[in-house]
Amino acid sequence: MTKYIGKRFLQSIIAIWGITLIVFLVLNVAGDPITLMLPPTASFEEMEALRQKLGYNDPLIVQYWRFLSNALRGDFGQSYNYNEPALSVVLERVPATVTLAVTAFIISLLIGIPTGILSAVKRNSVLDTMIRSFALLGQCVPAFWLGIMLMLFFSVKLKWLPTSGFQSWNALILPSLTLGLFSAATITRMLRSNMIEIMGKEYIDTARAKGLQNTIVIMKHAFKNALSTILTVMGLQIAGLLGGAVITETVFAWPGIGRLLVQSINNSDFMVVEVIVIIMATSFVVVNFIVDILYCIINPRIKLQ
Amino acid sequence: MWKSLKENRTGMAGIIIMLIVILMALTAALIAPFDPAKQNLMAKLAPPVWSGGTLEHILGTDQLGRDILSRIIYGSRVTMLVAFSGTIWAGIIGITMGAVSGYYGKWVDAVIMRIVDIQLSFPFILLALFVAAVLGRSLTNIILIAGISNWVQYARLVRGEILSVKEMEYIEAIRSVGGKNGRIIMFHIIPNVISPVIVQATLGMARIILMEASLSFLGLGVPLEIPTWGRMLAEGRDFMLTNPWLAIIPGVAITVTVLGVNLMGDWLRDYLDPKLDV
Numbered sequence: 001m002t003k004y005i006g007k008r009f010l011q012s013i014i015a016i017w018g019i020t021l022i023v024f025l026v027l028n029v030a031g032d033p034i035t036l037m038l039p040p041t042a043s044f045e046e047m048e049a050l051r052q053k054l055g056y057n058d059p060l061i062v063q064y065w066r067f068l069s070n071a072l073r074g075d076f077g078q079s080y081n082y083n084e085p086a087l088s089v090v091l092e093r094v095p096a097t098v099t100l101a102v103t104a105f106i107i108s109l110l111i112g113i114p115t116g117i118l119s120a121v122k123r124n125s126v127l128d129t130m131i132r133s134f135a136l137l138g139q140c141v142p143a144f145w146l147g148i149m150l151m152l153f154f155s156v157k158l159k160w161l162p163t164s165g166f167q168s169w170n171a172l173i174l175p176s177l178t179l180g181l182f183s184a185a186t187i188t189r190m191l192r193s194n195m196i197e198i199m200g201k202e203y204i205d206t207a208r209a210k211g212l213q214n215t216i217v218i219m220k221h222a223f224k225n226a227l228s229t230i231l232t233v234m235g236l237q238i239a240g241l242l243g244g245a246v247i248t249e250t251v252f253a254w255p256g257i258g259r260l261l262v263q264s265i266n267n268s269d270f271m272v273v274e275v276i277v278i279i280m281a282t283s284f285v286v287v288n289f290i291v292d293i294l295y296c297i298i299n300p301r302i303k304l305q
Numbered sequence: 306m307w308k309s310l311k312e313n314r315t316g317m318a319g320i321i322i323m324l325i326v327i328l329m330a331l332t333a334a335l336i337a338p339f340d341p342a343k344q345n346l347m348a349k350l351a352p353p354v355w356s357g358g359t360l361e362h363i364l365g366t367d368q369l370g371r372d373i374l375s376r377i378i379y380g381s382r383v384t385m386l387v388a389f390s391g392t393i394w395a396g397i398i399g400i401t402m403g404a405v406s407g408y409y410g411k412w413v414d415a416v417i418m419r420i421v422d423i424q425l426s427f428p429f430i431l432l433a434l435f436v437a438a439v440l441g442r443s444l445t446n447i448i449l450i451a452g453i454s455n456w457v458q459y460a461r462l463v464r465g466e467i468l469s470v471k472e473m474e475y476i477e478a479i480r481s482v483g484g485k486n487g488r489i490i491m492f493h494i495i496p497n498v499i500s501p502v503i504v505q506a507t508l509g510m511a512r513i514i515l516m517e518a519s520l521s522f523l524g525l526g527v528p529l530e531i532p533t534w535g536r537m538l539a540e541g542r543d544f545m546l547t548n549p550w551l552a553i554i555p556g557v558a559i560t561v562t563v564l565g566v567n568l569m570g571d572w573l574r575d576y577l578d579p580k581l582d583v
Binding site: 022145239247256262281288 | 355384396420422424425426428429430431434435436438439444515518519522523524525535538539545546550552553555556559560563564568578
């Protein structure tokens with residue numbers, strides 16, 4: 001197991017390095033950071049002056065090395081908009097995003113797991129059809145529209161919940177529901193098909209033949225074996241949650257890094273954009289590394305491979 | 306195929322939805338009652354016909370008096386164009402990379418698979434957003450982004466399939482009569498992996514439609530003067546209190562289209578791979 005973890009650790013480090021490389025290349029080769037930073041009216045001289053000042057005339061490899069070594073020291077440059085180090089501008093907003101993502105994640109599990117099990121156990125019943133339709137719909141509705149519709153219904157029409165902001169706990173409900181429903185739908189669908197596959201296995205028949213109660217067969221024998229699937233889906237869902245946060249935060253004016261990302265793109269504050277992209281992608285790599293270790297713990301067969 | 310489709314009502318529904326949207330996109334100029342960009346400030350913010358509006362503007366008008374129905378019809382063009390060309394582009398990159406990776410193995414495989422890993426460590430929409438922000442607004446860029454943020458799935462799929470067929474006897478037989486690598490990949494391996502690729506393509510297409518809508522919603526999609534569903538939704542949001550239909554209608558259009566693609570994909574998966582009985 002140590003060998004497996006070591007290998008995955010190395011892969012994660014390579015992935016994080018790759019992320020910095022891609023971010024650097026996209027910003028500096030595909031685009032021109034100077035034209036992105038300055039207003040379109042800037043003269044050629046102004047652009048050249050800034051280019052010289054920020055070292056954009058150096059060879060790419062030198063620039064990348066400078067970028068990487070500064071990044072390792074936590075220095076991502078100054079935010080133009082806030083006149084503060086870009087990293088601290090972003091870190092200030094991380095808690096809001098984490099709160100939102102974690103709540104959404106819990107919601108997705110609370111909805112996804114029971115519906116997934118129910119729909120597999122009561123296969124082809126009316127309940128199953130209903131759950132499946134909702135799960136399918138949940139995967140087709142764009143998050144921003146769902147957010148707006150929830151807002152329209154719960155805030156505008158019923159006036160139960162605030163439309164946006166971060167003032168009270170109930171401001172968290174709509175954004176996290178918006179963000180969590182897509183993941184919930186995915187978990188339902190994956191869990192259902194996995195449970196159905198497991199329920200057809202011989203050891204389930206054995207358990208039943210022993211005269212065990214249906215609930216015990218389902219929860220202890222079938223669901224426990226479906227856990228590894230859930231874990232894999234969960235790891236992947238984190239990416240969905242992080243990406244979805246960008247849209248959900250924008251819709252609900254939630255003061256997290258997703259909204260900051262969109263604002264910074266619109267303000268051409270590319271130092272901040274860079275930090276957010278790196279932080280989001282890195283946290284996704286880290287989460288998946290943790291998921292793989294957990295996976296290894298609950299499914300000992302992995303060790304043998 | 307027909308028989309399977311007749312038995313599968315949801316699959317049929319999916320295909321009908323897709324056909325309607327494709328037809329809408331192809332004949333937009335003929336069937337749209339108004340020019341989608343034509344402003345008529347005298348008739349701005351008219352409600353749809355079921356909510357007190359007139360038959361002239363069945364789905365109402367927006368804040369500049371533009372006809373919503375015409376904009377929805379024209380909006381389908383961007384959706385379909387990006388969905389199809391993005392999917393084809395992603396498929397070409399992905400299949401090529403996957404085939405090369407699986408067939409040649411060794412360091413080629415290692416390098417390509419590391420690229421795949423790195424790309425998978427980007428939340429999909431984040432990569433799209435980032436590239437869109439840097440490259441700027443244009444239809445070509447959106448298609449390009451759809452391609453580069455979606456090729457990975459095909460690459461993994463094709464690589465996996467190739468690994469399992471490349472040692473088979475018929476491949477060896479072709480090689481023994483002097484078949485070249487490129488020819489073997491093109492004519493003897495890829496046809497074998499085409500059905501999972503088609504299923505993947507429908508899933509990918511749904512993702513691309515949602516991606517394009519999200520980027521347009523955030524103002525990073527195609528240029529603002531081209532009507533798109535995502536953009537209409539973003540603009541309609543400002544009138545949510547007084548004219549909620551402005552935000553509801555484009556959302557329904559996106560959802561129904563994605564639903565159509567997904568239903569079609571589910572049916573295709575059942576049809577092409579009957580082993581999966583889920």
